[in-house]
Amino acid sequence: MSVKNKTRYAILGVLNVSPCTGYDIKKYCDKIIAHFWNENYGHIYPVLKSLQEEGLIERVEEEIQDRKKKYAITTKGREEFLNWLKEPANYQPARSEFLLKLSFSKDLKREEIRSMILSYKEDHMKKLKDYGKMEAYIEQNQTTFDKDQRFFIHAPLRYGIISAKSVVSWCDEMLNEIDL
Secondary structure (H helix, E strand, C coil), X not given: CCCCCHHHHHHHHHHHHCCEEHHHHHHHHHHCCXXXXXXXXXXXXXXHHHHHHCCCXXXXXXXXXXXXXXXXEXXXXXXXXXXXXXXXXXXXXXXXXXXXXHHCCCCCCHHHHHHHHHHHHHHHHHHHHHHHHHHHHHHHCHHHCXXXXXXXXXXXXXXXXXXXXXXXXXXXXXXXXXXX
């Protein structure tokens, strides 16, 4: 089975919410889904061009005279997007440089290992703060999203928050164990 470019579906998903520019797509990714998905301009604009060539998105008519290109999903694009949503998600094994290093750290001093774990904990505490900012942004802009959409924005964010809290708790447990 060929590997699908998931950027195309991230873009179709954002455009399924609302017509927008490449800049708006990037902003949505940064403000709403950054805790589990990121895109950069270098990926967004070539994929926009490809999606337009495939007839999956189109320029918004009233925006054609504007310098900024605003796009909307087409019926064909929405159909492809909905079909993709119905496919089972491919399992993606976690890759963690931290856990890889920790699993081979038997030759390090306890203080070095403690330092590694403390740093990892601090990273996840920062993530929790970032998630708090995302929650505040979503709360401040809740009128932008309809009730159903708010659930689908909130659910992955809660997943991130609970996961980060779990990592912090795990770090505390490992810090206690290493001292034994």
